[in-house]
Amino acid sequence: MVGFKLNKTNNLTEFQHDSLCEIANIGFGNAATSLSKLVGDEVAIKVPSLQLQRIEKIPQVIGGEESVVYGIVMQIYGDLNGYMTILLPVESVNSISSKLLSNFDEETKNEMIMSMMEEIGHILGGTYVTSLSNFLNMNISIDTPSATYDMAGAILDLVLIEMSKDFEHSLVLDTEMKVKNDIVEGNILVLVDTASLKIIMDIIDGMVS
Amino acid sequence: MNIITVGMADYAIGTSPISLTTLGLGSCVGITLYDSKTKLGGLLHIMLPSVDQARSKENLAKFADTGIPLLIDDIIERGASKRRLEAKIVGGASMFSSKNGNLKIGERNISSTKEVLYKLNIPIKGQDTGKNYGRTIKLDTNTGNLTVKSALYGTIII
Incomplete structure (x- = not known):
């Protein structure tokens, strides 16, 4: 197996793509399970789309820059560096809050939505990095989630700025999650810098050789 | 629809009736230049204040200090007059009150943008x-x- 390197067109080889997809699936799958427990319903995760992309092109690739959503942003740090962003439409957040915050009156509920979002981020993000840590045998952590309600593009902005200081490209893992009854859906986006990507690929190569 | 959408770390120039737009500016800054006589307009979407602090310097439209001169040169080349150019600036928000570890990148983007425009005599x-x-x-x-x-x-x- 050859070590990881970007080919001329900055594409991943099929093997690199498939193994990264598999790893992403493990992380997202476990995150979905933890969300299932939280909302008491089955959560399905789509096969993640995975690509290596110029950082400034990421908003165009993901699309919907102007759609107004709830966003949770967390930094991934340790042996790997990147960010996880969870974007949830208003209706989804309302249906989650009607389940989780059912004991509170409307006013208190509204006040608690951002804390609830941060808690969801904490659970999903925590599960994701734990499963990656275990699979890759690495130390990966996640920082305190920050939540806001705004245009998707503006929510992602800070993450892309931070990454673009040192890197031209980022690995983009994007998946859609959907609760069985269709009232909750959203996107999870994980960005991993190219230095971390090289580390992951070296580990994968070590596993198969 | 005569609209050009400008992505992150990119710029575009157009003349009437074309409109220029950029979507969802957070801590990034959008800088527009306009020459009212030739009706030439330019829009630049910067991500960072200065090329000096960046390890990745490939795309000069990413930074205020290199992107603004790039936009000015290009719009002049297309027929705008430098002394007629007027700027407007939008963005540079701090999206998350709790994430201040980024040393207020939005504020730094704004101050760098203003400084560069001032140095280049663009009001x-x-x-x-x-x-x-x-x-x-x-x-x-x-x-x-x-x-x-x-x-x-x-x-x-x-």
Whole structure:
């Protein structure tokens, strides 16, 4: 197996793509399970789309820059560096809050939505990095989630700025999650810098050789 | 629809009736230049204040200090007059009150943008910057009006 390197067109080889997809699936799958427990319903995760992309092109690739959503942003740090962003439409957040915050009156509920979002981020993000840590045998952590309600593009902005200081490209893992009854859906986006990507690929190569 | 959408770390120039837009500015800054006589307009979407602090310097439109001169040179080359150019700047928000570890990148983007425009003698005719929310902007090259739209705080024209 050859070590990881970007080919001329900055594409991943099929093997690199498939193994990264598999790893992403493990992380997202476990995150979905933890969300299932939280909302008491089955959560399905789509096969993640995975690509290596110029950082400034990421908003165009993901699309919907102007759609107004709830966003949770967390930094991934340790042996790997990147960010996880969870974007949830208003209706989804309302249906989650009607389940989780059912004991509170409307006013208190509204006040608690951002804390609830941060808690969801904490659970999903925590599960994701734990499963990656275990699979890759690495130390990966996640920082305190920050939540806001705004245009998707503006929510992602800070993450892309931070990454673009040192890197031209980022690995983009994007998946859609959907609760069985269709009232909750959203996107999870994980960005991993190219230095971390090289580390992951070296580990994968070590596993198969 | 005669609209050009400018992505992150990119710029575009157009003349009436073309409009220039960039979507969902958070801590990034959108800088527009306008020449009212030739009705030429330019829009630049920068991510970082200065090329000096960056390890990745491939795309000069990413930084305020290299992107603004790039836009000015190009719009002059297409027939705008430098002494007629007027700038408007939007964005540079701090999206998350709790994430201040980034040394207020939005504020630094704004101050660098202002400094560069000042040094190049381009007056700032309008601005809507800072605070904690995202903005979409659209430059009408027929009038030079810049529409600033936000999710929760309505739409203004500067």
